[in-house]
Amino acid sequence: MEDLAPNVQALYRFLDLAGVFLMGIIGGTVARKQNFDIIGFLFLSLLTALGGGMLRDMLIGRGTVAAMANEEYLILAFGGALVALVTDFKGKGWELFQFHADAVVLGFWAVTGCVKALSYDLPVVACVFMGVITGVGGGMVRDVVIGSVPSIFTSQQLYAVPALLSAVSMVVFDAFGLNLVGMAISPVFAIALAMLSYWRGWYIPARPDFAPVNMTATQVRELMKLAEERGRRVGRRLEPPRVRSWRHEQKEKELARRKGEQVPMDADTQEVKAEQQRQEFEDALDVLLDDEAVVDSGEQWTLGTGERDDEAGVDEDASGREEKGI
Structure with a gap:
């Protein structure tokens, strides 16, 4: 050495x-x-x-x-x-x-x-x-x-x-x-x-499109969209029929409004529209509460309805007697 x-x-x-x-x-x-x-x-x-x-x-x-x-x-x-x-x-x-x-x-x-x-x-x-x-x-x-x-x-x-x-x-x-x-x-x-x-001819290839972090983020976004869609489907299956009907009606109304709307709305029209939307929201809330009441206490609801029907019958009889002068 x-x-x-x-x-x-x-x-x-x-x-x-x-x-x-x-x-x-x-x-x-x-x-x-x-x-x-x-x-x-x-x-x-x-x-x-x-x-x-x-x-x-x-x-x-x-x-x-x-x-x-x-x-x-x-x-x-x-x-x-x-x-x-x-x-x-x-x-x-x-x-x-x-x-x-x-x-x-x-x-x-x-x-x-x-x-x-x-x-x-x-x-x-x-x-x-x-x-x-x-x-x-x-x-x-x-x-x-x-x-x-x-x-x-x-x-x-x-x-x-x-x-x-x-x-x-x-x-x-x-x-x-x-x-x-x-x-x-x-x-x-x-x-x-x-x-x-x-x-x-060996060389190190250049890959400007190589970005694992970005690709992973894209995959996560796709998974989130898929999970959101699945959640939406489950929610629609569990949605009460009356709420679903009301929601479809609202969509049809909005579609019809957009098709028929030709000019911008003035201030008064906007107020009327806002009031209508508030009223529709309150109606939807009442529907939801009514459906929950049906699920939680069906028998009481049926019983209460019968009582109201009886009361209605009594009122009808009374009004009939008054008309006949009894």
């Missing part, structure tokens, strides 16, 4: 510098598409090549930013810009080379950022975040500068996910004390996933 350490460090050093140069070229190709001048080439290449590492170091806040402390980074970034300035890279061959080389750099940069955060004893989540920022931060800064949405948010290819996988793998290896093994193996996960996503 001790013999592996110098080899791993040398590999990371080489790929780190090579990645800066490659990203400088990629930044220059984007500047060409935007019709930037030489200043635009230089600045866009610098941000693309060093933006991720600079964001990482500023967020960690420990010491000088690595890109400013080592002149090799600035030289290689500007060198990539000059190469892109004098050479128009295009075609399918360049696209394939750019993507595969970028995938390799992405895996190693994600591990580099994670290892640096681990060296400062940052929390695990922060270490993973620093790894992802190191890998994709330069491209994000570049896209923001040219006024477009960062491609990692809209790209049809996995880019941030491979960096995340590589950083998580590095954290797991470090937790078991296998730091060097993690540095050797973790980048492979990101490289493999990035290349597979490119050739197989």
